[in-house]
Amino acid sequence: xxxxxxxxxxxxxxxxxxxxxxxxxxxxxxxxxxxxxxxxxxxxxxxxxxxxxxxxxxxxxxxxxxxxxxxxxxxxxxxxxxxxxxxxxxxxxxxxxxxxxxxxxxxxxxxxxxxxxxxxxxxxxxxxxxxxxxxxxxxxxxxxxxxxxxxxxxxxxxxxxxxxxxxxxxxxxxx
Numbered sequence: 001x002x003x004x005x006x007x008x009x010x011x012x013x014x015x016x017x018x019x020x021x022x023x024x025x026x027x028x029x030x031x032x033x034x035x036x037x038x039x040x041x042x043x044x045x046x047x048x049x050x051x052x053x054x055x056x057x058x059x060x061x062x063x064x065x066x067x068x069x070x071x072x073x074x075x076x077x078x079x080x081x082x083x084x085x086x087x088x089x090x091x092x093x094x095x096x097x098x099x100x101x102x103x104x105x106x107x108x109x110x111x112x113x114x115x116x117x118x119x120x121x122x123x124x125x126x127x128x129x130x131x132x133x134x135x136x137x138x139x140x141x142x143x144x145x146x147x148x149x150x151x152x153x154x155x156x157x158x159x160x161x162x163x164x165x166x167x168x169x170x171x172x173x174x175x
Contacts, residue, residue, distance in 0.1 A: 014052050014062055017042045021059045022106040030060075030114050060110050060117055066128045069093055073135060082140070082152070129153055 020042035024033045035056055039046045053059045072092055076085045097104060111121045133153040137144040144150075 010052075011064065013044075015064060017044065017049060017052055018059050018062050019103060021056075022103060022110075025060070025110060026106055030056075030110055030117075057117055057120055060107055060114075061120055061124055063124065063128075065093065065096065066131075068096065070131065070135060073132075078139070082136075085139075 017038065021033070021038045024037055024041055033056070035049055036046050038056075038059065039049045042049070049059075053062065069089055072089045073085060076088060080088075111117050133150060134144050136142075136153050137146065137149050140149060142149050
């Protein structure tokens with residue numbers, strides 16, 4: 001499930017636009033920042049911005065971590081116990097979260113401060129949970145609506161959220 005050069009370049013561009021936007025949001029506020037300003041800071045045209053993000057909200061909502069976690073999960077050996085898979089993925093993600101602490105903190109503040117972002121964040125969280133639920137069901141040979149699969153998916157999402165908080169605070173979770 002490796003991505004090609006073109007997809008990696010798109011990902012880097014998305015991340016670059018998001019970082020520029022977050023810097024501006026921190027500096028001058030979410031509402032006060034325009035797409036034109038974001039484009040200028042990211043050294044792209046406004047039309048290029050819209051090729052990557054349909055709205056200003058979407059630049060904040062963009063989450064490279066969920067697809068990364070899913071990819072890491074899928075790349076683990078099929079015979080590896082689920083608890084080991086989850087622990088290994090969380091360990092790998094903790095390193096990424098520490099590296100991207102500024103992005104995670106800025107997004108978190110915006111989710112708390114901007115009501116439109118907060119409501120959209122919950123929608124995105126639910127969408128990711130459905131995807132992870134399907135992946136867990138496939139890996140365990142159970143149905144996606146199986147109670148244990150749903151509970152495990154919710155629990156793993158909570159583990160990921162705690163790992164992000166721990167990374168922000170510089171304190172890895174005990175193993």
